[in-house]
Amino acid sequence: MKRIITVTAGLTIGALALAGCSGGGSEGDGVAEDGSMTLTLSAWSVATTPEFQLLADAFHEKNPNITVEVKDYDPAEYNTLLTTDLAAGKGPDIITQKEVKFLTTFQEGGQLLDVSDVELPEGIGGADSYKVDGTAYATPYRQDSWVLFYNKDLFEQAGVDAPDGSWTWEDYDAAAEELAANLDGAKGTYQHSWQSTLQGFANAQNDADLLAGEYDYMKPFYERILALQGDGAQESFNTVTANQLTYQGEFGKQKAAMMPMGTWFVATLISQQASGDADDFEWGIAPIPQLDASTTGTENTPVTFGDPTGFGINANISDDKAQAAKDFLAFAASEEAATALAEIGITPALLTDPVIDAYFGAEGAPQDELSTFAVQTHETRPENPASNKTAAVQNILNDMNSAILSESMSVDDAIAEAEGRVATEVG
Amino acid sequence: MSETMAVVTPEPKRPRLSVEAERRSRPAGSGGRAVGRTILYAVLIVAAAAMLTPFFWMVMSSLKDANSVFSVPVRWIPETFVWENYVEIWTRSDILTWIRNTLILSVTVTALQVLTGSFAAYGFSRITFPGRNALFLLYVATIAVPWQSYMIPQFILLSNAGVANTLWSIILLQAFGAFGVFLMKQFYETVPEDLSEAARLDGLSEYGIWWRIMLPLSVPAIASLSLLTFVNTWNDYLGPLIYLRDPELWTMQLGLKNFVSSLYDTDYGVLFAGLVISVVPIAVIFLLGQRFFVEGIATSGMKG
C-alpha cells in the first residue's frame, strides 16, 4: 500500500508539472537560411471546402518563399481538437477562427497575437467581432449574412407576389400562409432547427445585447413562428428535428417556397442544381424581412445578422515568422483575395463591386438586381458578441429555443426560465 | 471461498419422494411442446424484427440520394436505387486504408486487453496479498470517471511522449483498461479452487496454472471480452478523432465521417453505405464465432 502511494505521488507530481505548463511553441518549421518558411494553418473539410487551399496558393504565388500548409481538422469538433492541440503546444501558426464565440477562449488563454497593426481595407465587415478591449486578435476574410431565398417558380404557381425588398415580418407571414394554401404539397417557408434562424434576427433587428439577460423582445418572434407552425405554413420544429430535415433538401427539392438562410447556401444550391441533387428551378435572393418599415426597401439598408470567419495568429509564433503571418492576414482580407473567393461562391468580408460581380458571375447564380442588392447591401450585426460569457448564454438560449418550439413550455415560462438561468449560472 | 461452495452444492428446495418426482418430471405431451416451440419462435422473430428494423432502414437509406434520405413522410424503400453510393465509397474514398488501420487497432488492442487483463485478473482473484482489494477498487473506480473529463491531461501526456498522431496512442489508450480485468476476475471466481489446488500439489507454478488451467476454462469469458473489446475499438470515434490526425491513420469511423461531411452538409446516403460496410465484418465474426460463447465447458467430469 505504501508503495502504491509513493509511486502515485511521484507520477502525480510529474503529471502536474506537465499540466501546469501550457503548451508553448507553434508547430511550423523555423525560417530556413534562404528566408523561405512554412506557415501552418488550421482548416476543416479541406476536400469539400476549397477556400483555404485557394488562399494558400494565391498567397504563395505572391510570396514564393512562403508556403502555407493547410492542416485538416474535423468540422464538427474543430474547436475541441484545436484546443487540445494548442494545449499540448502543437497548434498551427495561423489559427482559423471558425466561430466568434470561441475567440475569447483563445485570447484569454494567451494563444492569440495582437494583430491590430494588420491593415484592413475600408468597409470590410466583421472586424469588430474580433476586437477585445479595442485590440484586434483576428482579422476577417469571410462574412456570411442571412438573407431570404425564394423559389420564383413556386411563387408564380401559387399566384403570390415575389418579395421585392420591402417586406416586414408581417408581409412574410402573410405570403407564407398564402403560399401554403395555394401550393399542393409544398410549404410556404422552411425554418431550419438552429437557434439562429429565429434568435439571430431577433437580436440583430432589436439591436439587443445578448449578454444583458433580458429576452422579452424575442416573444413576438416566437409567437409568429408558433402561429406559422400551427397553421401548417411551415414544417413544425418537432418534425424538422425528428426527421432530420436538411435545409438543402427542403429548399432544393422544392418542399418550401421560401427559406431564410446564410449566404453560404448560394454556392451549395448552384452546385446541387448542376449535379441534379436539387431540382431545376428559378430562384432568387431577397433581403431578409425587417422588423418595421424603417429599414425596408432598396433605398435603405436592411438589418440582418451574421458572423465573420477569420484568421488569428498563434501567440507563440517565432518573431521572424510573425510578419509573414500578418501579411497573410492582410492578404486574405484584401480585394484580390475577396474576388478569388467570390468566384468560388464564398461570401467574402469585403463586398466591393468587383467582388460582387465575380460572385454573381458563376453559372447558375441569380442575375436579378434584388439578389445583388440582398447580398451586397446590408447591415450585418454579429450573431455572437466576443465575450467569455457568450457560449454559456447561447447554450441557455438554445435550451429555451427547443423548449418553446417543441411546444413543451409556454413562451413566457421559457423566457423567464432562461433569464433566471442567465442570472444565476452566468452571472 | 464460499462462492465456490455455492457452485458445487446448492441445496434443492424440498426433498421429494421418488414417486412424485417421476410423475412431476414427466415431460408435457409432444403436442404441447410443439405449440410452445411455435410461440417461442414467433416471439423471437418479432424480437429480431425489432432489433433489425433500424438496420434495415439504414441499408435502404444507403441506396438513396443525399436529399431523399430524410423526408416527410418517412420513406422506407428508395424511389430509385442509388448503387453509386457504394461505388463511390470503394473507389473515391480511402476505405482500404481505413479498414487496414481499424483492423490493426482492433486486433492489437483486443489481444493486449485479453492477455494483460486475464493475467492481472488472476493476480486479483487467486492470490491474496495486502492491499489487493483496495487496488481492485481503485481499478473499478476509474471506470466511474467519464473519459472526456481526463482526456486533456491524457492527451498532453501522450503528446509529450511523442506518440500522439500515431497508431500507438490508441493502442496504449485502450489496451490497459480496467474493464477487462474486472470481467475476467469475475469469471475466475466461478472456477472452483479444487482445480488449482490439485495443480499446485502437482507442482505447477501459479503462471502454469494460469496458462494451463484458467485460460482454457474461461473460453466463453475470453470470447466475450475479445468480442466486446473488438467492437468497441472498431466503433471508437472520439479517441481516433483526437489522436489520429493524419489521413493515413484514419479509422473507418473517422474517414467515413470526414468523407461525407463538409461544414453544413452531410451526404447521408453515402454515409450509411459506409456504415453498412463497417458493420458487416463484425456481424460475420459474431455469427461464425458463436460456438466460442456457448461451448459448454468440457470438464463436466471435474466435480467429484
Add this chain to the structure above:
Amino acid sequence: MTTTATPQRARRRRSRLRMRNTLLGWSFILPNFLGFATLTLVPVIVLFYMSLTNWNIFGTSQFVGLDNFVRLVNDGSFRTSFVNTLYYSVLHIPLTIIVSLGLALLLNNKLRGVAFFRTAAFFPYITSIVAIALVWNLLFSPEYGPINEMLRFVGISNPPGWLTSANWSMPAVVIISTWRDMGYYMVLFLAALQTVPRELHEAARMDGANVFERFWNVTIPCLRPTMFFVTVMLTINSFKIFDLILVLTNGGPGQSTMVISQFIYRKGFEENNFGYASAASVVLFLLCIVVTIVQFLWNQRKSAR
C-alpha cells in the same frame, strides 16, 4: 506443516508467505497496471486536482479550493442534470438486466437458427451510434413516425411526442438505450450461463424442481459473480451516459434529457470552464463509487451466506 513451530517462527513464516504472495500477485498485475497507472490513473488524479482550480486549459490555474463545488450546489442546471441522470438510471438498469438476462436464457438453447437470433440481438450494439440516433429519431417522429402511426391505429388518439416532448423524451431515451445495450449484456450473460454445471440442473430436475425453481435456485446463484459485474458496469455506464443522448437529443427539448456527462462536456469544452467541469466529474465519480461500494458490500454479504 510443523505444528510445533514457535510463535515467532510462525510469524516469520507468515510474513515471508505474505511477501511471496505480494511479489507473486504484483507480477501478475504489473503489465496491466503499468499501462493503467500511466495512462488512466495519473490523468484521473490530475483531474481531481483540477477540480480545485479554475483552469481553462491555457495558462496557469489558480487554486480555488472548494469554490467549484459550492457553485455546483447552487447551479440549477447541475441539479437538473443530476436528477435526470438518476431518472435515466433507475429506469434503465432494471429494464436492461431483465431483458438481457431473459434473452440470454432464451437463446441458450439449441434452437434452429439460434445463431441468427443471437446475432440479431447483438446488432443494435454494433451499429454506429450516429445511425441509431438518426433512425430512432425518425421512428419516434411524432407526426410521421411509424410508432405513433401504430399507436394511432390501435386507438390512442394523442400519442406522446417522444423525443420532442419534455415529458416523454427521457422514457424514449431509456427505450432506445435498452434496445442498444441488451445485446451487449446478453453476450456477458450467455458466457456466464456456460459456467452453470449441467449436473446441477440435472440433479434439480431429478428432484422435481420446475423451470422456475431451477432458475431461482441453480442458475441465479451460479450467475452471481457475473450478475455483480453486470450490475456494477451497467450502473456506472448509466450514470456516465453521454454519446447516445448527445446525438439523440443534445439534452433537449429544453433540458429534459441533459445528464451529468453532458453538463461536464458543455462546461468544459463549450464554455471553457475546465476547473468547474472537473468538479462536476468528481461529483459523478463519487456518485458511482458510493453506489458501487454499496453493491460491493451487498455482494460480499450474499457470497458469505
